[in-house]
């Protein structure tokens with residue numbers, strides 16, 4: 746009787762360890778999840794405020810491409826660091842509640858990354874876009890734009906909390922009629 750009990754227990758232990766071994770094997774990562782060569786992120790969004798040759802401004806919804814695969818650590822990740830210019834300034838800024846800017850140029854070719862709160866742009870074609878935290882705007886409607894007239898836009902804060910932004914300015918030459926450049 747004691748012997749049968751022991752054998753049963755042993756069988757149970759064997760079954761349990763076999764099951765654990767199987768599930769451990771299933772949980773272990775297969776190969777490193779490296780992106781296939783030549784693939785791109787499917788949904789790397791940014792918004793563009795662009796100018797036409799006349800200097801009217803417009804809004805485009807873009808998906809960034811042109812990434813390469815690079816291993817910053819052990820595994821590959823998508824990287825894009827060439828935007829046709831070098832960073833000249835980094836700015837943290839906060840728009841007060843209800844702030845509304847009149848028509849203006851962007852001070853520099855720049856990316857604006859919304860950190861908190863919300864803000865809007867309104868272009869001269871009547872388009873309007875609000876940005877939420879995590880959303881990225883690219884704009885190059887500077888005073889140096891080659892457009893016939895200076896390309897401008899409206900902007901301002903949205904909602905009842907201030908809007909915090911991180912702005913990266915760079916020295917890429919402003920364009921006209923170039924939609925979704927990256």
Ligand SMILES: *[C@@H]1O[C@H](CO)[C@@H](O)[C@H](O)[C@H]1NC(C)=O
Nearest residue numbers: 827828829830831832916917
């Ligand atoms: C950025 O700066 C580097 C180093 O000064 C220079 O070699 C490169 O040409 C610059 N890139 C652009 C796009 O201006």
Ligand SMILES: *[C@@H]1O[C@H](CO)[C@@H](O)[C@H](O)[C@H]1NC(C)=O
Nearest residue numbers: 841842843844904905906907
């Ligand atoms: C913002 O504008 C709204 C609507 O006019 C007003 O009720 C509110 O008090 C204003 N808030 C601030 C902080 O100025």
